[in-house]
Amino acid sequence: MPPTTLLRLPSLRPASASSVIRNGLPVCLRAFTTTGIGLAKQLPPRRVILDSEIEESFLKGSGPGGQKINKTSSAVQLKHLPTGIVIKCQESRSRSYNRKAARRILGERIEEIELGEQSRTAIKAREKSKKKASAEKKKRRKYKELAEAKAREDVEEDVEGEVEEGAIEHEVQAERLPAEEGSKGG
Amino acid sequence: MPRISNALIRHARSIDKLLPPLLRPCRELRAAQNELRWLREHAAKVASTRNAKVRDTLLRNLVLERAKGKPLQYLLGSEYFGDLQITCRPGVLIPRQETAASVAYLARLVRQAEELPPELRVLDLCTGTGCIPLLFHDELAATRKDVRSRYLGIDISRDAVHLAHYNLQKVWRQKAYADKSVTAFVQADVLIDPFDDQNAGMPCFKAALNHYRQPPFWDILISNPPYISPSGYWSTTTRSVRLFEPELALLPPPNPDASDTERGDVFYPRLLSIAQHVEAKVVLLEVADLDQAHRVARLAQDADFFDGIEVWRDWPDQPNDAEPVELDGFPVIGQGNGRYVLCWRAQGAPWLGKDVVAKAETEPLSHYSLQPTFIYRPPSKIPL
Numbered sequence: 001m002p003p004t005t006l007l008r009l010p011s012l013r014p015a016s017a018s019s020v021i022r023n024g025l026p027v028c029l030r031a032f033t034t035t036g037i038g039l040a041k042q043l044p045p046r047r048v049i050l051d052s053e054i055e056e057s058f059l060k061g062s063g064p065g066g067q068k069i070n071k072t073s074s075a076v077q078l079k080h081l082p083t084g085i086v087i088k089c090q091e092s093r094s095r096s097y098n099r100k101a102a103r104r105i106l107g108e109r110i111e112e113i114e115l116g117e118q119s120r121t122a123i124k125a126r127e128k129s130k131k132k133a134s135a136e137k138k139k140r141r142k143y144k145e146l147a148e149a150k151a152r153e154d155v156e157e158d159v160e161g162e163v164e165e166g167a168i169e170h171e172v173q174a175e176r177l178p179a180e181e182g183s184k185g186g
Numbered sequence: 187m188p189r190i191s192n193a194l195i196r197h198a199r200s201i202d203k204l205l206p207p208l209l210r211p212c213r214e215l216r217a218a219q220n221e222l223r224w225l226r227e228h229a230a231k232v233a234s235t236r237n238a239k240v241r242d243t244l245l246r247n248l249v250l251e252r253a254k255g256k257p258l259q260y261l262l263g264s265e266y267f268g269d270l271q272i273t274c275r276p277g278v279l280i281p282r283q284e285t286a287a288s289v290a291y292l293a294r295l296v297r298q299a300e301e302l303p304p305e306l307r308v309l310d311l312c313t314g315t316g317c318i319p320l321l322f323h324d325e326l327a328a329t330r331k332d333v334r335s336r337y338l339g340i341d342i343s344r345d346a347v348h349l350a351h352y353n354l355q356k357v358w359r360q361k362a363y364a365d366k367s368v369t370a371f372v373q374a375d376v377l378i379d380p381f382d383d384q385n386a387g388m389p390c391f392k393a394a395l396n397h398y399r400q401p402p403f404w405d406i407l408i409s410n411p412p413y414i415s416p417s418g419y420w421s422t423t424t425r426s427v428r429l430f431e432p433e434l435a436l437l438p439p440p441n442p443d444a445s446d447t448e449r450g451d452v453f454y455p456r457l458l459s460i461a462q463h464v465e466a467k468v469v470l471l472e473v474a475d476l477d478q479a480h481r482v483a484r485l486a487q488d489a490d491f492f493d494g495i496e497v498w499r500d501w502p503d504q505p506n507d508a509e510p511v512e513l514d515g516f517p518v519i520g521q522g523n524g525r526y527v528l529c530w531r532a533q534g535a536p537w538l539g540k541d542v543v544a545k546a547e548t549e550p551l552s553h554y555s556l557q558p559t560f561i562y563r564p565p566s567k568i569p570l
Contacts, residue, residue: 056504057504058501064422064474064475064523065282065284065500065522065523065525066282066284066285066413066472066474066500066523066525067279067282067410067412067413067414067423067427067435067436067474068414068418068422068423068424068427068474069423069424069427070257070259070280070282070424070426070427070431071282071283072212072217072220072221072257072258072259073217073220074266074283090216090220092266093224093262093265093266094266094269094271095266095283095286096266096268096269097266
């Protein structure tokens with residue numbers, strides 16, 4: 001049994017199951033850490049949209065096309081026939097990108113309707129808000145402790161300052177510090 | 187063109203100070219907002235990110251140039267063609283989305299074919315940025331690793347051939363293709379008849395093939411030649427196209443004897459005769475509208491070389507929802523304006539998933555073969 005510290009290091013030789021041949025060289029696909037992998041809960045599978053379910057149209061201007069006009073619009077509009085949802089995407093100049101993006105958005109929208117709270121977007125949003133809330137909590141706790149420590153120090157210094165000569169300087173500093181903390185915390 | 191209302195200009199100005207000048211080329215607020223977003227992204231990418239002042243100046247200049255009508259693709263330096271990002275420079279025609287739709291559709295038809303030649307050869311005449319061969323290869327290589335392909339793009343313009351080479355290198359570096367396909371771009375004049383006196387400076391198509399040691403026979407011929415007639419040039423093209431895109435790529439060369447429509451169609455007889463020379467199995471020619479498609483289809487029919495002819499609209503992969511479904515016996519496919527004429531013959535039919543036409547019994551081909559045979563035939567029976 002190797003010491004526990006060694007267990008946290010990635011294996012130096014690629015395991016045969018997780019190695020692939022790329023450009024003739026074996027490449028290790030194992031991540032550089034042993035924590036955090038597989039701990040996240042599996043998301044529900046993406047909603048597959050069949051081509052027969054949707055009606056795709058490119059928003060094209062009237063008039064002649066081809067060489068005669070130089071169009072910059074590559075908007076894609078998708079209509080989901082069973083639900084009647086219409087998605088319009090003109091994010092990029094590339095039509096193929098817009099087509100993919102529109103399908104992705106449509107899939108998410110349908111899933112939200114079908115699964116509600118169990119849909120991918122809802123789960124992701126929940127996780128994100130949870131993470132944000134815990135980060136906020138941590139931050140608040142940290143600055144609270146810092147402020148308390150500072151206050152304690154100041155009190156002690158104040159006590160000492162009555163004896164020392166530079167008491168006024170210390171007081172000025174103590175007044176400024178909490179203000180700085182406040183601006184950082186916000 | 188209707189005047190842009192003051193209310194719209196004021197509304198645009200309340201959203202962004204730079205929007206009103208963009209309304210002039212775009213005409214619509216949504217389009218102007220999109221273009222401003224792309225220009226802003228471009229300015230942020232090009233200017234050093236730290237220096238906000240330089241970036242804003244650059245953006246303002248870009249917007250002013252766009253307001254004068256300069257195509258967005260020349261300002262941003264690229265255009266998306268199918269999945270590819272093709273570099274554009276002034277002096278070379280910007281690739282059009284309709285072209286991409288039809289070329290991708292053809293490539294998808296061909297890649298479904300069960301039997302393809304071991305080396306599929308695709309010839310693109312009047313190639314411009316080189317976008318057509320690059321997209322065809324991209325689509326073919328996506329599913330058919332077994333087929334080696336060879337591409338040749340020909341253009342009369344030196345700038346176009348340079349840009350096509352640049353795009354070739356860029357796309358191959360980006361996509362990291364693993365197949366053994368070969369692509370070349372060559373400068374030649376398609377319109378010069380190889381059997382005429384060769385006194386022009388530019389080599390004819392045949393001479394260029396020989397000089398660059400390219401094979402004499404090609405399977406697929408695609409072309410997006412200049413096809414706009416002089417009257418159509420002044421009445422139907424947009425100002426941005428007329429002022430900023432090369433006339434060489436839009437208008438066929440002047441000919442005092444030809445009428446207006448004839449001048450628009452100058453390239454097609456030459457392209458069809460080249461198709462016969464290189465023994466093309468599939469020919470795809472871009473046209474301006476259904477009328478020109480009709481004329482070109484008739485021309486191809488009169489050549490008596492093809493087994494089938496079809497007209498494609500702008501988006502051939504969409505179901506045809508407009509009249510006519512048939513044009514003088516030629517099926518019309520897709521949505522939008524008439525855009526392409528597709529002709530096929532012999533092995534080309536199964537590549538496109540078409541029914542093979544049973545040809546009337548003719549003399550055995552071996553009589554015409556150029557291969558040496560060891561069978562003695564009396565001289566009278568050998569034609570030629």
